[in-house]
Each structure stands twice: as C-alpha cells, then as structure tokens.
Amino acid sequence: MKRLGIGLQLYTLRDVIGDDLEGTLRKVAAIGYEGVEFAGYGGIEADRMRDLLEELGLKAIGNHVSLENLETKLDEEIAYLKTIGAQYAICPWLPEDRRSAEAWLKLFVDFEQYGKRFREAGIDFCYHNHEFEFEVEVDGKFVFDALYNRIDADFLKVEMDLGWVQYAGQDPLAYISKYANRLPLLHLKDFRKGDGTPGKRIDTVELGRGDLDLLPLIERAGESGVEWVIVEQDVCANPPLESVAESMEWLKNNYLSKI
Structure with a gap:
C-alpha cells in the first residue's frame, strides 16, 4: 500500500481556533498530522505563517478559497500561497444561487480563467x-x-x-479510479446515517465509526496518483481536537501500521 501524506482540513477545528490559530496548529502538529489545509489564515501574516509551519514540521497543502x-x-x-509554499488552491463550496445549470455554465468559464492564473503562478x-x-x-x-x-x-x-460522493449515491471507489492522476487531494470523511429528524439526515463521525469502507478507498487512492488524504469532519459530536486525534489514531492503527 502506497504511503500518502496525512493532512487535516482546519475547517474541522473552526470552533476551537477562535483567535488562536497558532496555538491550534501547535496542537495539530503534536497529534501527528503532517500537513494542513487552511480555511483562512486567522489574520496571521504570510511570512509568520511560513516560519511557524517550518518550526512545527507541518506542510502547507493549500487553502480553501x-x-x-x-x-x-x-x-x-x-501571493499568500506562494509565500507559505502551498501547492493547491481549492474552491470548497458554492452558495445555493450559484448551483443551477445556467449558473454552472458561467462558472465553467470562470474556473478555467482562475485555473490559468494559478497555473501561471505554479x-x-x-x-x-x-x-x-x-x-x-x-x-x-452530472455537473x-x-x-x-x-x-x-x-x-x-x-x-x-469521499463522504459526499457516497452520500450522493455514487460509488467512491469508481470515482477515484475515474479521476486517477487528476486527483491529488482526497478528503477522508466518514458518514453515518442520521435519525431522520431535521438537520440529522447524516452524522459526520470520526474515521472508522461510519458507513464508508475506508481502507479500500485509501488503497485505491494510492494507486490513482493521490498525494494527500485529508481528514475533514464537518460537525464533531465530541470536542473537535478529540475527534481529529481519534481519526489520526485510526489512520495510525489501520493504515500506517500496514505500510
């Protein structure tokens, strides 16, 4: 099984970060994560962020823009991404009024232009x-x-x-293969069906506690050119730092131990 980088999407810790992104990054590094994907920079200047990440031994994967x-x-x-040495800029979400077929047709054009600008910057x-x-x-x-x-x-x-692909009724294994060598980043997200009450259609849970068969997905990722698997939990039932520590422990016991 190929050794992939293990990162954390910091959106998972948004309720913990507050005004102390630096302190949170120190805790993330201590848990054992190798890289971080930002969801904003907490007001920290790019030079300071670069130096902090180097001090902590954390790789800047990219930012959700x-x-x-x-x-x-x-x-x-x-400019910020280049300063911290990050390789990826990711559009993470669209507002509801930008999701119609007509709106997507315009976004196709816009995204290509953004992609060209980013490519020029490496x-x-x-x-x-x-x-x-x-x-x-x-x-x-499908869009x-x-x-x-x-x-x-x-x-x-x-x-x-992967969690959202499965939730949408699609086969995550097939989709990983379909986009082999165009898929550098894979979000590991485990889902469990909710109890059906409003707002509880699904629960996002720590790795290994949900419905996804994760190990075959990670193995297929390694065969398909993925560089980083990135833990993201949209909502944590437990304190978020405990949740991401549990997911990291699952990866150590069930993935890293098998390499």
Missing part, C-alpha cells in the same frame, strides 16, 4: 465537491463530471470528498 475571494482577491490569495487549482454536484446535469452528465470534462486538467484538478 471562497468563490468571493476568487472573484475579488485572487492576487492576494496567490499553483494547482482544484474543486471540492459536496452532494449537490450530483443533483444537476450539464451536457447530459461533477461536466466540470472536469469542460476544463483541461492543467487548469482544474479534483479534490474529492
């Missing part, structure tokens, strides 16, 4: 899915697939969220 920032602060995002642009990309079709395909069919791989790569 909002659609608003792609539209209005692209140069600033590029950064790879990616898109992170939820379930709604499998609810609308363009060109007779998820039409997006990557319309835009060249040089300008848009895949950050696949």
Whole structure:
C-alpha cells in the first residue's frame, strides 16, 4: 500500500481556533498530522505563517478559497500561497444561487480563467465537491463530471470528498479510479446515517465509526496518483481536537501500521 501524506482540513477545528490559530496548529502538529489545509489564515501574516509551519514540521497543502475571494482577491490569495509554499488552491463550496445549470455554465468559464492564473503562478487549482454536484446535469452528465470534462486538467484538478460522493449515491471507489492522476487531494470523511429528524439526515463521525469502507478507498487512492488524504469532519459530536486525534489514531492503527 502506497504511503500518502496525512493532512487535516482546519475547517474541522473552526470552533476551537477562535483567535488562536497558532496555538491550534501547535496542537495539530503534536497529534501527528503532517500537513494542513487552511480555511483562512486567522489574520496571521504570510511570512509568520511560513516560519511557524517550518518550526512545527507541518506542510502547507493549500487553502480553501471562497468563490468571493476568487472573484475579488485572487492576487492576494496567490501571493499568500506562494509565500507559505502551498501547492493547491481549492474552491470548497458554492452558495445555493450559484448551483443551477445556467449558473454552472458561467462558472465553467470562470474556473478555467482562475485555473490559468494559478497555473501561471505554479499553483494547482482544484474543486471540492459536496452532494449537490450530483443533483444537476450539464451536457447530459452530472455537473461533477461536466466540470472536469469542460476544463483541461492543467487548469482544474479534483479534490474529492469521499463522504459526499457516497452520500450522493455514487460509488467512491469508481470515482477515484475515474479521476486517477487528476486527483491529488482526497478528503477522508466518514458518514453515518442520521435519525431522520431535521438537520440529522447524516452524522459526520470520526474515521472508522461510519458507513464508508475506508481502507479500500485509501488503497485505491494510492494507486490513482493521490498525494494527500485529508481528514475533514464537518460537525464533531465530541470536542473537535478529540475527534481529529481519534481519526489520526485510526489512520495510525489501520493504515500506517500496514505500510
């Protein structure tokens, strides 16, 4: 089984970070994560962030860049990523009024332009899915697939969220294979069906506690050119630092121990 980098999407710890992203990063490094994917920088200047990550032995994987920032602060995002040595900029989500087939057709054009700008700077642009990309079709395909069919791989790569792929009724193993060598980043997210009450259609749970068969997915990822598996838990029932520590322990016991 191929050894992949193990990262954490810091959105998972948003309720912990508060005004102390630096302190949180120190705890993440102590847990054993090798890299971090940002969801904003907590007001820390890029030079200071670069030095802090070097001190902690953490790799800057990339940043989740909002659609608003792609539209209005692209140069600033590029400059920060280059300073901290991150390879990836990822659009993580779209507001509901930007998810129609008509809206997607415009986004295809916009995303290609953002991808070209990032590529010129030596950064790879990616898109992170939820379930709604499998609810609308363009060109007779799910938007998820039409997006990557319309835009060249040089300008848009895949950050696949396995939990949402399965939640949308698709086969995560098949989708990893489908996007082999265009899929550098894989979000590991375990889901368990909720109790059906409003807001409880699903629970995001620590790795190994949900419905996904994770090890075959990680193995397929290693065969498909994935560089980083990134832990993300949208909502933590336990204190978030305990949740990400438990997920890291699962990876140590069930993945790293087998390499």
